[in-house]
């Protein structure tokens with residue numbers, strides 16, 4: 001069933017009795033050609049692209065909880081392509097282009113809103129860094145506009161421009177940056193993959209990975225053993241645990257990142273605003289809540305909830321940048337488990353076990369990567385060669401020293 005305005009009208013007239021579940025819930029088969037472990041954004045996107053781009057159909061996505069229970073349903077929804085290093089910038093640029101056609105590709109409203117992202121700077125040195133980043137973005141074919149303090153004031157009049165510690169020197173505007181509705185992205189990919197015959201198995205936890213003679217042969221799950229010729233681990237914050245089932249040790253640490261939302265307010269924040277120096281970023285949801293976050297909790301943890309000191313730090317940064325936020329009441333906060341890589345860049349690669357693949361290391365920036373990550377992992381699994389925009393996301397770069405150390409994306413200072 002295609003979704004359309006006409007369909008909504010017709011169903012409204014018929015008492016909405018014709019809608020069917022967005023994806024089917026089949027019983028597991030004994031064997032699949034391909035198993036994707038993890039029904040988050042990246043796992044679903046991979047399954048969809050394997051079916052759509054490569055014509056493969058005998059695929060299952062195994063999710064231990066319900067769809068959207070992981071980071072795909074917990075993030076602050078920022079989508080952008082303002083990376084700088086070769087290796088990252090072409091990948092995120094490709095991803096943003098896929099975002100721009102995602103709704104028509106999936107026939108699903110993911111509420112992608114290109115409202116513009118402004119990265120603020122507060123010193124001469126930071127301005128130089130952003131000028132350089134803006135030039136790299138333009139060279140990549142993306143958009144970037146340098147704003148002076150007056151330019152920032154025109155867009156964001158509610159900021160504290162005279163703050164003694166963080167006077168605003170200007171900002172880098174990325175007009176095509178913005179947000180999207182996070183769980184709609186999971187639901188949209190799940191529906192589109194299911195329509196192509198992919199089995200989405202919820203409440204199906206992988207508890208073991210079967211390997212014979214150095215080759216993967218299947219997985220053990222809470223719903224019984226399932227055989228497969230190829231298996232991909234796409235489990236974000238749980239990557240180290242699942243890889244350990246195959247005897248692998250990944251260069252990944254798991255940390256909690258928190259987010260916060262206020263009560264619904266009338267529209268007041270039109271852009272995504274990022275305050276890298278104070279470690280804070282904010283946008284307003286279509287429901288009116290101010291959605292914001294900051295840095296990770298620094299201790300490694302698998303608890304999907306954060307600690308009070310990190311929450312306090314985020315509130316302090318918010319008050320420093322926009323004192324008017326002190327009048328809003330925080331309604332909810334939550335945490336997600338981030339797969340932090342040492343250089344802040346992701347991994348999409350084969351593993352030393354034949355037929356076993358890994359997709360992880362998204363740090364706190366993997367939501368924007370969902371379309372391209374699925375595209376590139378599907379390419380690698382179907383063709384046995386890396387996609388050109390993801391060729392540097394190698395697992396062995398920590399051995400060989402070919403790091404992709406992009407300050408501003410990962411382990412040191414995020415901009416989200």
Ligand SMILES: Cc1cc2nc3c(=O)[nH]c(=O)nc-3n(C[C@H](O)[C@H](O)[C@H](O)COP(=O)(O)OP(=O)(O)OC[C@H]3O[C@@H](n4cnc5c(N)ncnc54)[C@H](O)[C@@H]3O)c2cc1C
Pocket residue numbers: 037038039040041042043062063064065068069070071072073074075076077078079204205206207234235236237238242257258259293334335336337338362363364365366367368369416
């Ligand atoms: C608070 C917060 C804010 C963020 N903000 C942004 C942002 O603004 N912009 C941005 O680009 N990124 C952001 N991120 C990062 C982004 O959400 C993640 O990088 C991305 O969602 C991770 O990929 P995923 O969607 O596949 O992960 P997940 O949704 O976590 O998917 C992994 C899935 O694997 C499942 N799983 C784990 N173990 C097993 C097992 N043994 N068997 C079966 N299934 C298993 C989990 O249940 C989970 O559903 C944020 C993250 C958080 C937590």
